[in-house]
Amino acid sequence: MFAKFFSYFIPINVITKNSSVSKSLEVTWNNGELVLDSKNTNYSYGSLQRILRKGLKYIGFERIKEFENILVLGVAGASVIKTLVDEIKFKGKITGVEIDSNIIEIANKYFKINEIKNLEIIIDDAFEYVLKTKTKYDLIIIDIFQDTKMPNFLFEDYFINRINFILNKNGFILFNTMIINEKDRIRNLDYKKKFDDNYSLRMYPKVEEHNELFTIKKLI
Numbered sequence: 369m370f371a372k373f374f375s376y377f378i379p380i381n382v383i384t385k386n387s388s389v390s391k392s393l394e395v396t397w398n399n400g401e402l403v404l405d406s407k408n409t410n411y412s413y414g415s416l417q418r419i420l421r422k423g424l425k426y427i428g429f430e431r432i433k434e435f436e437n438i439l440v441l442g443v444a445g446a447s448v449i450k451t452l453v454d455e456i457k458f459k460g461k462i463t464g465v466e467i468d469s470n471i472i473e474i475a476n477k478y479f480k481i482n483e484i485k486n487l488e489i490i491i492d493d494a495f496e497y498v499l500k501t502k503t504k505y506d507l508i509i510i511d512i513f514q515d516t517k518m519p520n521f522l523f524e525d526y527f528i529n530r531i532n533f534i535l536n537k538n539g540f541i542l543f544n545t546m547i548i549n550e551k552d553r554i555r556n557l558d559y560k561k562k563f564d565d566n567y568s569l570r571m572y573p574k575v576e577e578h579n580e581l582f583t584i585k586k587l588i
């Protein structure tokens with residue numbers, strides 16, 4: 369594959385599509401790897417996949433293997449789902465919620481996510497889905513970005529309480545955030561304060577330049 373080979377020297381764009389949610393969606397060969405980017409940031413594979421893999425490591429691959437139901441909010445190219453299925457060998461059910469149907473079309477075509485047997489994709493706003501669902505989950509991965517912006521609802525009590533409600537006891541939340549300025553840093557400190565002693569929260573700063581991860585375990 370020539371594009372793959374040359375991409376070690378220079379990134380090679382495969383397609384670019386306009387997107388109302390992400391400004392643009394780009395599939396590119398970069399360092400021998402096919403990645404998905406929005407206009408200003410990496411969405412799937414590349415550094416994003418490394419970040420979430422670290423988060424899953426913190427929770428523990430062996431523990432995750434035993435889970436039954438995993439919810440992924442923000443699917444894009446589904447790189448965290450590939451980590452769950454290919455590396456962790458997770459055999460339970462994965463539900464992926466994604467607001468942008470265009471991105472799922474790209475993910476099916478270039479990353480073959482429609483071939484993942486234990487994955488169900490739901491095209492919906494994550495906020496709406498979390499309000500409606502009757503299912504409880506052992507792991508909830510929150511990875512929602514609109515280009516570089518994180519929607520406000522992610523940090524609001526209503527959403528947080530609902531996430532906590534649909535999380536099983538001994539279950540985990542893995543939350544990926546981006547910190548670009550002081551305001552974001554304070555936003556994350558405020559987020560941390562919203563979890564009482566019924567939860568065990570850990571913050572992992574600078575997982576990669578601008579990313580800070582949270583793992584939150586529900587104890588009771």
Ligand SMILES: C[S@@+](CC[C@H](N)C(=O)[O-])C[C@H]1O[C@@H](n2cnc3c(N)ncnc32)[C@H](O)[C@@H]1O
Pocket residue numbers: 389390410411412413416417420441442443444445446447448449465466467468471492493494495511512513514519
């Ligand atoms: C960083 S990407 C997700 C990457 C993915 N978790 C992976 O492992 O490859 C962020 C995604 O969040 C989606 N998104 C943004 N706002 C959303 C919302 N309100 N509900 C659901 N998905 C949303 C974007 O369309 C984008 O696909």
